[in-house]
Amino acid sequence: MALNYKESKLVKDTLPSLRQHGEHISTVFYKTMLRDHPELHNYFNTVNMHTGKQPRALTSLILAFASNIVNISELTPKLERVAQKHASLNIQHEQYEIVGKYLLRAFSAVLGPAMTPEVKMAWTKAYWVMAKMLTGREAHIYRAFEDWKGWRKFMIYNKKNETVEGNIVSFILKPVDGKPLPLFMPGQYITLRITVPGMKYAQLRQYSLSDAPSHDQYRITVKRDQGSNWDYAKSQEDIRTISSAASSASDSSIGSVQPCRPGVVSNSLIDEFHEGDIIELTHPSGSFFLNTNMDTSMPLVLISAGVCVAPLLSMLNTVVEKRINRPVSWIQASRHDAPFQAHVENMAKRHPNMRTKFFKSRLSDSDVLSYTSTFDNDFLSLTSEDLYLSNSSSEYYICGPEKFMMQASEHLHRHGVRPERVQFEIFSVGSFEMRLED
Ligand SMILES: Cc1cc2nc3c(=O)[nH]c(=O)nc-3n(C[C@H](O)[C@H](O)[C@H](O)COP(=O)(O)OP(=O)(O)OC[C@H]3O[C@@H](n4cnc5c(N)ncnc54)[C@H](O)[C@@H]3O)c2cc1C
Ligand code: HEM
The missing domain is CATH 1.10.490.10 (Globins)
Known part of the structure; x- marks a missing residue:
């Protein structure tokens, strides 16, 4: 019609x-x-x-x-x-x-x-x-999704700190019904649902699956959202904008912005949920994924920052596990210890054609969400080989804070990489591509 x-x-x-x-x-x-x-x-x-x-x-x-x-x-x-x-x-x-x-x-x-x-x-x-x-x-x-309709119960089988600070934690999840799990595409996410004491409604959040697909278990990797790390000036600006929009709509709930409190679900998962506890998940989905059914030798460039390493780690683990013969470049930025660095270096030994680059940012806590100029310099230090620029078929998968992805995207664009070769995942609502167009 x-x-x-x-x-x-x-x-x-x-x-x-x-x-x-x-x-x-x-x-x-x-x-x-x-x-x-x-x-x-x-x-x-x-x-x-x-x-x-x-x-x-x-x-x-x-x-x-x-x-x-x-x-x-x-x-x-x-x-x-x-x-x-x-x-x-x-x-x-x-x-x-x-x-x-x-x-x-x-x-x-x-x-x-x-x-x-x-x-x-x-x-x-x-x-x-x-x-x-x-x-x-x-x-x-x-x-x-076949017979997995709606919410499925999972037990937390194992919980593991991925950094010395304990702010990034992986959860191994097994289905309570004991039936085999579907094989997702590496890069996809689940929605997790929990109830948080003191909150009237169910809390839903997406988490990327951070390991290669398996019929037995899924793994997610969660970063503690400390809330206080918000750019204070920016959040005040946002609060003013939201408050005025809300008051013009005479709204009493939207816009009654609280001072930035720590993230509800990530903190609850890390502090209150333990091995043996039950959570609920929906079937894996998402359009940011590596198509492992495609037979190709195109180079693969995986660029991440912080906990946004999760979907790319699933891609890397799959490539290595399935012995997919593609050159891989792994570029990972982090503020402190890079989560999974030892694991990735170990993978590099097992993959015939893999290079790695780890950046340690020099950002202060108040800058954490912006990832500004520091990463610009880091991108400038990447060589043409690090990015497989000589091959026009190279594929790029990027996941990180918005400004980080913006800088990565501009850097690739300046070096002649066509936009259709680059895919982004954003750990928030809305499409990053749409923001690029704005
Ligand atoms: C596709 C996708 C994949 C994802 N994968 C992962 C993953 O693998 N690992 C991971 O850790 N996360 C991932 N995320 C992010 C995750 O879904 C959650 O958003 C994250 O864990 C924070 O949730 P929370 O409940 O802890 O924080 P929330 O309670 O949702 O709070 C988020 C932030 O908002 C601030 N805030 C609170 N109230 C206000 C207000 N009124 N105004 C302004 N700001 C406010 C808080 O201080 C906090 O910093 C993913 C998201 C998407 C969309
Ligand atoms: C034509 C109708 C609709 C349009 C155009 C639309 C559009 C969108 C868009 C653009 C997003 C953000 C997606 C992203 O993060 O990438 C979104 C998310 C969402 N939509 Fe819709 N939507 C529609 C209908 C609905 C309906 C019927 C519901 C059911 C109540 C719904 C519930 C949601 C929810 C819960 C989210 C996630 C919000 C969050 O995580 O904060 N939408 N939708």
Whole structure:
């Protein structure tokens, strides 16, 4: 049910106004939806709602879709990321009715009289075109999950510190039902669900699988989010922006920003969960993965910082375990001890054509989220061989804080690497590619 010319023009004509009030739409939309459907708090990450990241990601995708209405194929990779995230969260088809209703109401609030019955009809159609694309893809993903529907119980079989400071901890997880686990693609993640004392709703977070696929167990590697490491000035700026957006929407919950407290789930997992305890996971998913079914000798460059090493470690372990004959370059940045450094060096001995580079950043604690100029210098020190620049088919997988990925991406771009050779994973909400385009 594609939009006809007139409908797509009606939708497009409203875009400048909707874009201008994007922040307001996001706030009103979620405020009213969660007020009327509090059960949805069980899905949405409160922090991403407070910071506005989640509402912004959704609204900007809808608006990008509306402006690309005749060339939707351009949005396919972004939609794939969203569909994979939704499937990981176990989002159901019926919930699209709810989201559509409140989103269109928020559009009406912004457009006022410009939201004529005709415009509303056209927007409803546009929303459902997009919703159908997502639900269609999600149905396909759910079918591929076979009999693992929704949440599956896992026991923490083993817990291991990966750094001297004890701030990065791996958990070996075994299914309580004892049945074999599906083999995921290295780079994919699960969604984990726990209840945290004092919190009314279930807490859901994604964690990358950090080891090669196995039918017996999964491994995740969790970094303690200390909260206090936030860039204080930046967080104050964010707080002001959010507070003013929220007050203009007369919202009492979104925007009542607390001083940055430590991360809820990571600290709970590290401090309160022990061997033998039970947690729940959804089926592995995600569009950032190494296709190990492909027979290729293209060089592979794996670039990571901090705990974002996790999905790349799964790729590396798989390549070595499956004896995949591809040249591999491993580039890892970290503030203190690089997690898994000894393990990676050991892998390098087992892989016929592997090089490694470890950077120790010199950042102060207050800089930790920004990874600014230091890494620029580190990238400059990389040789053409470190990045396999002479081979135009080399593949690059990057995972790290946003600024780190931005610098890595710019560095590769300056050296002639085509964007389609580079894949990013972001440990947050929204697509990094979309931020690159902004
Ligand atoms: C695809 C994917 C893969 C991931 N893989 C991994 C992985 O392998 N390992 C890993 O450790 N993590 C991973 N993550 C991140 C993980 O999902 C969690 O986001 C992370 O563990 C922090 O969760 P938390 O509950 O501890 O922190 P949260 O409670 O969600 O808090 C996050 C931060 O927000 C700050 N904050 C709190 N309240 C506010 C507010 N009102 N305004 C602004 N800021 C606030 C907190 O101080 C904290 O620093 C991944 C994420 C994604 C999307
Ligand atoms: C056309 C409709 C929809 C669009 C365009 C959309 C878009 C998005 C986008 C862009 C993201 C961020 C993905 C990422 O992190 O990469 C997202 C995440 C999410 N979506 Fe949707 N979505 C839609 C419908 C729904 C529905 C029906 C639900 C069910 C309640 C839902 C629940 C969520 C949740 C819980 C997240 C993760 C939020 C977080 O981790 O903070 N979405 N969606």
